[in-house]
Amino acid sequence: MAKYRLDYIWLDGYTPVPNLRTKCCIKEFEEFPTLEQLPEWGFDGSSTLQADGSDSDCILKPVAHFPDPTRENGVLVMCEVMLPNGDPHPSNTRATILDDPDAWFGFEQEYFLEKDGGILGFPKGGYAGPQGEYYCGVGYKNVGDIGRAIVDEHLDLCLYAGINHEGINAEVAKGQWEFQIFGKGSKNAADQMWVARFLLLRLCEEYGVDVNWHCKPLKGDWNGSGMHANFSTAKMRDEGGEDYFKAIMASFEKNCHEHIAVYGPDNDQRLTGLHETQSIDKFSWGIADRGASIRVPHSFVNNGYKGYLEDRRPNSQGDPYAIASRILKTIAEA
Numbered sequence: 286m287a288k289y290r291l292d293y294i295w296l297d298g299y300t301p302v303p304n305l306r307t308k309c310c311i312k313e314f315e316e317f318p319t320l321e322q323l324p325e326w327g328f329d330g331s332s333t334l335q336a337d338g339s340d341s342d343c344i345l346k347p348v349a350h351f352p353d354p355t356r357e358n359g360v361l362v363m364c365e366v367m368l369p370n371g372d373p374h375p376s377n378t379r380a381t382i383l384d385d386p387d388a389w390f391g392f393e394q395e396y397f398l399e400k401d402g403g404i405l406g407f408p409k410g411g412y413a414g415p416q417g418e419y420y421c422g423v424g425y426k427n428v429g430d431i432g433r434a435i436v437d438e439h440l441d442l443c444l445y446a447g448i449n450h451e452g453i454n455a456e457v458a459k460g461q462w463e464f465q466i467f468g469k470g471s472k473n474a475a476d477q478m479w480v481a482r483f484l485l486l487r488l489c490e491e492y493g494v495d496v497n498w499h500c501k502p503l504k505g506d507w508n509g510s511g512m513h514a515n516f517s518t519a520k521m522r523d524e525g526g527e528d529y530f531k532a533i534m535a536s537f538e539k540n541c542h543e544h545i546a547v548y549g550p551d552n553d554q555r556l557t558g559l560h561e562t563q564s565i566d567k568f569s570w571g572i573a574d575r576g577a578s579i580r581v582p583h584s585f586v587n588n589g590y591k592g593y594l595e596d597r598r599p600n601s602q603g604d605p606y607a608i609a610s611r612i613l614k615t616i617a618e619a
């Protein structure tokens with residue numbers, strides 16, 4: 286038997302954006318535990334806006350687990366929050382996702398890094414030079430000093446944990462970065478995204494750096510942060526067809542407000558029709574169009590309207606569970 290360190294991770298009850306929470310317990314196993322071997326656990330929901338003090342117990346139900354890259358015998362345990370009677374807690378957005386092993390999602394997470402209350406690379410109280418050379422930029426004047434060290438280390442941590450991290454790039458604004466996560470299964474990419482966010486936050490603690498997930502931290506002529514959601518179902522990939530595509534788009538148009546409601550707060554500041562976005566009150570799709578709500582890749586049309594689509598509206602603070610849930614409901618209605 287060996288002692289394992291289990292770091293349970295869950296989402297609290299804050300709105301409009303839940304926070305990640307974590308606590309650790311030590312358990313003995315013969316070898317790296319399976320998900321089924323990980324016990325349910327509890328926490329004080331009155332400290333996380335998930336329960337009253339008089340009836341404070343919430344249940345943590347392990348739903349995905351990963352080896353923890355920086356802890357000996359460490360396990361990262363992503364959990365759903367349940368009520369004592371076994372029902373999903375109202376804050377549990379994961380439980381609302383339709384089960385579909387053949388739904389695939391790819392999320393592109395953009396974010397800013399901040400130190401001492403300012404964006405990394407910005408002079409204190411002032412602004413960096415205008416956007417232009419930062420996107421995929423190289424060199425101190427473009428990416429500053431510790432930004433790349435952090436994003437590279439984060440990439441390594443994710444890969445070691447078995448998270449399907451697909452790549453990184455410096456973004457259009459200074460101090461802004463992106464990583465992509467892809468997963469097969471309706472809940473899989475979202476699980477991995479939350480754990481990747483957790484690893485980034487925990488890594489940044491060591492640098493005295495904060496992640497600013499807000500979709501528009503810089504007013505004016507600066508790009509905001511999105512979390513484009515690329516999605517496909519088995520029917521979209523295997524059958525496809527122009528008629529089915531048009532039906533899906535009609536369903537998206539009809540549910541436009543329901544989508545915006547779960548695509549992250551303050552999105553009106555980001556979806557302005559400028560900076561590669563469509564405005565928040567319009568729905569549009571376009572082939573290779575980065576100013577549309579939904580971008581249709583060239584490959585999709587060339588393959589007979591088969592493949593994946595990119596919803597460009599979700600923002601960097603969006604909950605990937607709520608986003609995946611809404612997208613699959615809308616497709617199911619088509």
Ligand code: ADP
Nearest residue numbers: 389390391392393465466467515516517592593
């Ligand atoms: P861009 O910045 O041009 O929008 P990225 O390469 O950053 O493109 O992101 C594309 C995303 O699409 C990746 O996360 C990738 O995993 C995802 N993706 C590719 N194929 C599929 C598919 N069939 N279903 C769902 N997502 C997909």
Ligand code: MN
Nearest residue numbers: 393463465513
């Ligand atoms: Mn991208």
Ligand code: MN
Nearest residue numbers: 393395456463
């Ligand atoms: Mn991007």
Ligand code: MN
Nearest residue numbers: 393513595597
């Ligand atoms: Mn994109």
